[in-house]
Amino acid sequence: MKLLRSTFLAFCVVSSASGFAPRISSKSSSINDIIHRHRRSTSLTTITTGNETPVSSTSLFVGIHEQPASSISEDDIRKETMFIQVRKEVGTAKEYLNWLIEECGTGTVTDADGDDSTTKEGEGITFADVIADKAAAGEVELFGGGGDAPPPGSSASPSERKGTTYRPALRTDLGDTVLLTGTMDSTLLNILNNNFFGRDSVPNFEFAAIRALAEDVPAARKRAIGREARYGGLLDKLTIEPSTGDLPTEDELAGASSWIVQLNGTDGDAAATAATLSKIADLAAGSAKLTNVIVMLAGATSTDGWDAVEAASADGDAFRCTLLSVGELYDASEEKGGFYRVGAAVGEGEGAAMMPRRLSRTKAYRLLAHALALDSTAGRALAARDYSATVVEATGAPYAEGEFVVRDDDGNEVVDEFRDIKMESRVIQAMRETGFTQVMELDVLVDKGLAGYNEYIANPPNKENAFAARNKSRDEEDEKILAILDAEIAVSDARKKDEAAKQKQIEIEGIAKEWAIKEYSLRMIGGDLDDSISEEDFMESSRDEALAEGERTYERINSEDYIKEQERVEKAKLNVENKLFWDGMPPVLRKKREKMVEKVKRQYMDLLSEEDLERIILNDD
DSSP, X not given: OHHHHHHHHHHHHSSOGGGGSBOOOOOOXXXXXXXXXXXXXXXXXXXXXXXXXXXXXXXXXXXXXXXXXXXXXXXXXXXXXXXXXXXXXXXXXXXXXHHHHHHHOXXXXXXXXXXXXXXXXTOOOOHHHHHHHHHHTTOOOTTXXXXXXXXXXXXXXXXXXXXXXXXXXXXXXOOSEEEEESOOOHHHHHHHXXXXXXSOOOTTOOOSEEEEEESSHHHHHHHHOOHHHHHHTGXXXXXXXXXXXXXXXHHHHTTOSEEEXXXXXXXXXXXXXXXXXXXXXXXHHHOSSOOEEEEEEESOOOXXXXXXXXXXXXXXXXXXXXXXXXXXXXXXXXXXXXXXXXXXXXXXOHHHHTSOSEEEHHHHHHHHHHHHHBSTTTTEEEEEEEOXXXXXXXXXXXXXXGGGOOBOTTSOBOOOTTHHHHHHHHHHHHHHHXXXXXXXXXXIIIIIHHHHHHHHHXXXXXXXXXXXXXXXXXXXXXXXXXXXXXXXXXXHHHHHHHHHHHHHHHHHHXXXXXXXXXXXXXXXXXXXXXXXXXXXXXXXXXXXXXXXXXXXXXXXXXXXXXXXHHHHHHHHTTTOTTOSOOTTOOHHHHHHHHHHHHHHHXXXXXXXXXXXXXXXXXXXX
């Protein structure tokens, strides 16, 4: 109530209502054109009192609310111009993603027999399709657990429906049991559980058992089990076992189809890390069931010893391996975004030198889980880093080219050292604005990477041909459908034409029969026929003549002139109930009434008026 009263008082004390309206300038310039598109305003509205004319100091920068050029600084114009350019660069990245969807949007799925098969373009399995399949099969229910029956009305699998979306290739040999050593992070466990409402699901995570080795089982269980784990059904899958060392024994590894390992170390422990990686290679090679191994290297940045794991994998024939180097892990709040770099661990380029060798714990375990799901990370040694504050600030500027080029004191163009990082950030921003899931995002960064985007920029595809193959297929389908419809229409038209011809013939024969009967009576009365000729004989002998007369009569009564004449007669009949004669009345009726008028006139000429005569004649009718 106080707020309402103060607002009312403010309206009363100001000199005029214009004190709450922004001042509108009639000037028009290129500066105003830029400001019209401005999206941010930081100043506050000032309300003045007294005799001075109150105006608003709020820079709305939209619509008709123009600002005088004097109130706009060169820095504001520069910022707005840079912002517009960055949005254009993000738009180019979105075009690149659309091209990926059209040209490279195929994924690997498993058929009914369990064999790998590559889907055709436009028919790849999508994340939403797989989750919908699970829901239809009763495998996913709200807050975990399984349903008993598919939802009503679900006749076909959603994965059978085509959809235009990015489809990363997923590993199909993860199996049903995953083993964790060196980590019991709750983020990782919940993603592996893959059964919690409201989170992006990983389609190929179908682990029935999640095993973990820990030195202190009660403490590990306490750290790992939370509300999300309880409601998501993780307790039904998770088994925490005491470990006998940093790595599992052959017996502890037995039965696991996927193995997640976390190694903690420092750059000074490169030899120890290499020795541990060598042991991992031996254990993985000696396991009969193991198909996938992924190692997260935290703390240390050296990848020495990884070549032993790659050699033991035999190029994926024995098992598939992935290394994720994350540097120092640090705790941070749940991130809703943020730019980061993920790419080859060896030869990271100059951009890596401008980033700290650290990554938030939540993001690291999320990348670890998603890397296990993707086929593009198999046989790869990857490194993930957070962008430094300097790099994050630099990504807000456009590429240093064109009007935004930077020059030194001598006027020479300075190479943009942040260009590659800016390009990666544009792709990440475009993916998030487009709705890519985190698994899709990681696949684009790892599989296509900066090299793919650079290739796209250097050699942009013919946009007219990007949809040519799909449009050609659709056109062919449309032509087939149109051909079927044309054939059905032709058959229908022929059937209708045949039915119309038969109906015409029936009506002509009916008219011919009536004509023959009438003509027989007239000729018999006129003495033109012998009394020995019967009606049937006459109809038989005059059949051709009767049909000719019937056809002429049919054509006449179906002609436009006859139809118009009948419409005129029907129209003339309206409101003629009290009329003795009218235009278009039948000749026989006119002649009859004329005779009746003459008769009545002779009898009652001296007694009745003209109105009485009409009333009598109409009543007689």
